[in-house]
Structure formats: C-alpha cells, structure tokens
Amino acid sequence: MPHSIEVMFTPAEFELLPQRDLSQTMCIVFDVLRATSSMLTAIANGAQTIIPVAEITEALAMRQKVPGALLAGERNGFRITAQQTGGIEFDLGNSPREYTPERVRGKTIITTTTNGTRALRACAGAQTVLIGAFLNLQALVDWIQFTHPQDLLLVCGGTHDQAAYEDVLAAGALFDRLGATWKTGLTADSALMALKLYQMAQPNLSLALQTARNGQRLMGIPELMDDVAFCCRPDAVPLVAGLSPDGTIQRWEWA
Amino acid sequence: MPHSIEVMFTPAEFELLPQRDLSQTMCIVFDVLRATSSMLTAIANGAQTIIPVAEITEALAMRQKVPGALLAGERNGFRITAQQTGGIEFDLGNSPREYTPERVRGKTIITTTTNGTRALRACAGAQTVLIGAFLNLQALVDWIQFTHPQDLLLVCGGTHDQAAYEDVLAAGALFDRLGATWKTGLTADSALMALKLYQMAQPNLSLALQTARNGQRLMGIPELMDDVAFCCRPDAVPLVAGLSPDGTIQRWEWA
Numbered sequence: 001m002p003h004s005i006e007v008m009f010t011p012a013e014f015e016l017l018p019q020r021d022l023s024q025t026m027c028i029v030f031d032v033l034r035a036t037s038s039m040l041t042a043i044a045n046g047a048q049t050i051i052p053v054a055e056i057t058e059a060l061a062m063r064q065k066v067p068g069a070l071l072a073g074e075r076n077g078f079r080i081t082a083q084q085t086g087g088i089e090f091d092l093g094n095s096p097r098e099y100t101p102e103r104v105r106g107k108t109i110i111t112t113t114t115n116g117t118r119a120l121r122a123c124a125g126a127q128t129v130l131i132g133a134f135l136n137l138q139a140l141v142d143w144i145q146f147t148h149p150q151d152l153l154l155v156c157g158g159t160h161d162q163a164a165y166e167d168v169l170a171a172g173a174l175f176d177r178l179g180a181t182w183k184t185g186l187t188a189d190s191a192l193m194a195l196k197l198y199q200m201a202q203p204n205l206s207l208a209l210q211t212a213r214n215g216q217r218l219m220g221i222p223e224l225m226d227d228v229a230f231c232c233r234p235d236a237v238p239l240v241a242g243l244s245p246d247g248t249i250q251r252w253e254w255a
Numbered sequence: 256m257p258h259s260i261e262v263m264f265t266p267a268e269f270e271l272l273p274q275r276d277l278s279q280t281m282c283i284v285f286d287v288l289r290a291t292s293s294m295l296t297a298i299a300n301g302a303q304t305i306i307p308v309a310e311i312t313e314a315l316a317m318r319q320k321v322p323g324a325l326l327a328g329e330r331n332g333f334r335i336t337a338q339q340t341g342g343i344e345f346d347l348g349n350s351p352r353e354y355t356p357e358r359v360r361g362k363t364i365i366t367t368t369t370n371g372t373r374a375l376r377a378c379a380g381a382q383t384v385l386i387g388a389f390l391n392l393q394a395l396v397d398w399i400q401f402t403h404p405q406d407l408l409l410v411c412g413g414t415h416d417q418a419a420y421e422d423v424l425a426a427g428a429l430f431d432r433l434g435a436t437w438k439t440g441l442t443a444d445s446a447l448m449a450l451k452l453y454q455m456a457q458p459n460l461s462l463a464l465q466t467a468r469n470g471q472r473l474m475g476i477p478e479l480m481d482d483v484a485f486c487c488r489p490d491a492v493p494l495v496a497g498l499s500p501d502g503t504i505q506r507w508e509w510a
Contacts, residue, residue: 006417009264009265009418009445010264010265010267010268010445012265012267012268012270012271013265013267013268013416015267016267016416159444161268161271162261162443162444162445163264163443163444163445163448164444165444165447165448168444168448188417188418188468189414189417189418189419189420189423189467189468190264190265190417190418192420192466192467193418193420193423193448193452196452196455197448197451197452200451200455211447212444212447213443213444
C-alpha cells in the first residue's frame with residue numbers, strides 16, 4: 001500500500017479523529033504560535049515531562065498530584081494570574097523564551113493550552129503522536145524516515161475554531177523535506193495545499209508568520225513580539241518529543 | 256463593524272454551521288468538480304428549479320411529488336443506473352456538459368449530490384446562500400458589492416471528508432476579485448490561504464485543476480476528462496443562483 005499524507009487544518013476536523021482507525025498513522029501536532037514551540041523549548045532546556053491539560057482547574061488539580069511541578073499556560077496571550085485561579089500564580093506563560101534551563105531543568109510542567117491539548121487528545125488513538133514546530137522539522141523528518149509509518153497525518157492546532165496559517169506552513173515545510181516515498185504516495189489535496197503555501201512563504205518565512213492572525217496579534221504586544229521570530233527558527237531545537245500512553249510528553253531518544 | 260471573510264475547507268467545518276448565528280452572513284457554496292458547475296450550467300440553459308437531495312431514495316421519492324422532473328446525479332462519477340435504483344434510469348449524470356438547453360429548458364431537476372447537498376443544508380440558516388463556481392465568479396462579486404453582506408463565508412464542498420483543492424481555488428479567486436472593503440476587513444487565515452493558493456495557481460488554472468485529486472480522477476476517465484476544462488472557464492455562466500427557504504435553487508435576478 002502506498003504511503004499517505006494528509007493535513008488537517010482545523011479543530012472541526014481533528015475532533016472527528018476518535019472515529020477513525022489511526023493504528024497505522026503517525027500524527028504530528030503543530031501549534032506553532034506558541035504551544036508546541038514552547039513544549040519543545042522546555043524539553044530542550046531539560047524539562048523532564050510535560051503534562052498538557054485543557055482547563056485551569058484541571059491544571060490546579062494535577063498540581064496537587066505532582067508536587068513541585070511548574071504550572072504553565074496563558075489566557076489571551078498572558079500568563080495566568082492569581083486572580084484567574086483564585087490565588088495561585090502560574091509559574092510560566094506560553095512564551096517559549098520563558099522556558100529557560102534555569103527555570104525548567106529536571107522539572108515536570110503542567111501546561112494548559114486550549115487547541116494544543118484538544119489536538120493531542122484527539123490523536124490519542126494513533127500509532128504515534130509527535131510534537132511539531134518549525135524548531136524541530138529535520139528531527140521529525142529523520143524520525144519519519146527511520147520509523148517509516150504507513151500514514152502521516154499533520155494536525156494543525158488552529159486558533160479557536162479556525163485554521164491558523166503558521167500551523168499549515170509548518171505542516172507544508174515538513175512535507176517539503178520528506179523524500180520521494182511520500183511525494184509519490186497518496187497525497188491528499190490538503191497536503192498539496194500546505195506544501196504550496198509553504199513553498200510560496202519560504203523565501204520570507206518570518207514575514208509570513210507575522211501576516212498570520214496570531215502573528216499579527218503577538219506583534220502588537222511589545223513583551224510578546226519576539227516570540228514570533230523565536231518560533232520561526234527551523235531546526236533550532238533538534239529533538240523529537242512524543243505523547244506517551246499516559247498522556248504526558250517526553251523527549252524520545254533513538255533506540 | 257468591519258466586514259469579515261472566511262473560508263471553510265472541509266465538511267467537518269461546515270457541518271458545525273447549524274450551531275452558528277449566520278443571520279448576517281452570506282454563504283457561497285463551491286463544489287467546482289462538478290456539482291455547482293453543473294447546477295449553474297443547467298440554470299443558464301433554462302432549467303427552472305433545482306432540488307438538491309442527498310440520497311438516491313430521496314431523489315426517487317421527490318420525483319413522485321414532482322412529475323416531469325428530471326433525475327440527475329452520479330455515483331463514482333457516472334450517471335445513476337437502473338440497477339442502482341431498482342429500475343429507474345436517471346436522466347442526467349453530473350457532467351455539466353450534459354445539461355444542454357434541449358434537455359433542461361423549463362425543467363425541474365432533482366439532483367443527488369453528496370457534499371454539495373450537505374454543504375447547502377448546513378448553510379440553511381444563513382442570510383443568503385449562493386451557488387459558486389469559476390463559471391460565475393464576477394456575477395457573484397457584483398452581487399456581493401450590491402447587497403454588501405456583513406460577513407462572507409466561502410464554503411468548500413470538498414470530497415468525502417477531505418478538502419478539495421479546486422474548491423479552495425475558486426474561493427480564493429472570488430476573494431481576489433473583491434475590493435478593498437473586503438481586503439481591509441477581518442480576514443481569517445483560511446481566506447488568506449485560499450487567496451494565496453489561487454494567486455499562485457492563476458497563471459495556469461487549468462493545470463491546477465488537473466492536479467487536484469478530483470481533477471486527476473476525471474482526467475483518467477475518457478468520457479469525463481473534458482469536464483475539467485469545462486468547469487475551468489471563469490465567467491462563462493454570468494448568473495447568480497441561490498437557495499430558497501424551501502430548499503430549492505433558482506436563478507436570482509437583480510430587483
């Protein structure tokens with residue numbers, strides 16, 4: 001059977017994944033601005049485990065079970081405050097630049113993302129679920145070439161219920177780097193479109209990310225504007241991280 | 256409030272539309288290869304009304320109520336046969352070239368499309384629902400400029416559960432032709448992506464349609480391959496057709 005590659009642009013699509021047989025499928029979840037970029041940065045800087053949860057209350061409950069864990073997450077771009085939790089200040093926001101070695105080395109991080117967590121949970125039945133961003137493109141490509149999954153599903157986290165341009169670009173960038181095995185397989189129109197969008201944006205990727213709605217929003221917030229360039233550094237974080245059956249995310253090493 | 260423009264790539268997205276307030280929204284449904292192209296061709300050639308239905312059994316039941324109506328539709332690209340219905344041969348398939356004036360003038364056409372009908376029904380709560388294709392781009396643009404809806408939602412029919420490149424290109428082509436009012440409004444990333452894909456494909460639109468999965472499939476069937484070029488004739492059918500509250504489609508004339 002030829003390999004297949006498909007891209008999902010929106011939450012509406014990935015929410016239907018639990019109905020689908022993904023036993024031969026590798027899912028890669030992209031939430032470039034900024035959830036998956038932050039996760040990869042945290043792991044590169046020595047964080048041991050990331051526990052993605054959907055709600056603030058879920059994060060607080062999880063923290064009870066994992067003393068010493070850091071609480072991370074944003075609402076409307078900013079770190080969650082004591083006011084929003086009823087007393088507990090979060091340790092980290094969703095800016096990948098906050099996840100420094102000094103702060104995260106050896107730590108477990110409980111992070112509340114909205115679309116990122118929704119996407120990860122929707123993919124839970126897949127053979128493999130990996131964390132994707134521009135930061136680790138080649139590491140993902142190497143992992144794919146080595147493990148050669150039957151089907152590849154690139155899942156864009158999006159924003160609220162809509163598609164996010166930066167996620168589609170990252171999916172297209174990954175496809176662009178894959179070899180002939182994938183280019184000659186069953187290519188869904190969605191993957192073709194992501195590839196074309198990436199190839200068009202590639203000469204000035206940084207500008208493309210600033211054009212995205214999320215990029216525009218971040219560029220308008222002085223403390224966060226540098227995040228856009230930070231998340232737009234292909235291969236700056238050459239590692240693979242994946243979702244374990246227990247719902248946590250760790251670095252995956254070559255066997 | 257600024258105007259907004261958004262594109263839906265897949266059935267998973269438009270199936271959620273009934274949950275959304277569309278009272279200020281104009282929806283335009285694109286199913287370029289070939290449902291909406293056939294509908295527009297039929298109306299241009301004098302068909303009076305089109306009744307879209309989802310299933311063959313629904314089409315047969317509707318025919319009982321509307322004697323003299325033509326039965327139209329395809330399964331796997333070909334006209335529905337007597338074998339598939341238990342005895343009744345359909346009058347027309349889904350090739351727009353079949354919808355000649357001799358065959359359709361003055362007629363009611365009951366057509367079973369899958370994604371086209373799903374999309375039209377999902378949009379039923381909208382202020383306005385129009386039929387879109389490359390064939391009537393400028394007519395749609397003129398209608399939009401004249402009626403100036405608050406929000407514009409370009410709904411791509413797709414194929415099975417996936418996005419179809421040709422539908423996204425047509426949505427992008429429409430956006431490309433809209434004026435500054437729309438370009439400076441709230442542009443969803445989905446609309447930006449459709450626009451970019453169209454602008455890239457525009458120098459050889461016919462080749463782009465042949466690259467789409469649906470285009471490839473049609474190009475592989477000698478009797479149907481000419482449909483691709485037929486559906487790729489911008490403004491060849493300069494009319495607007497819309498969905499009435501009773502679920503039927505007619506030509507809409509300027510008041």
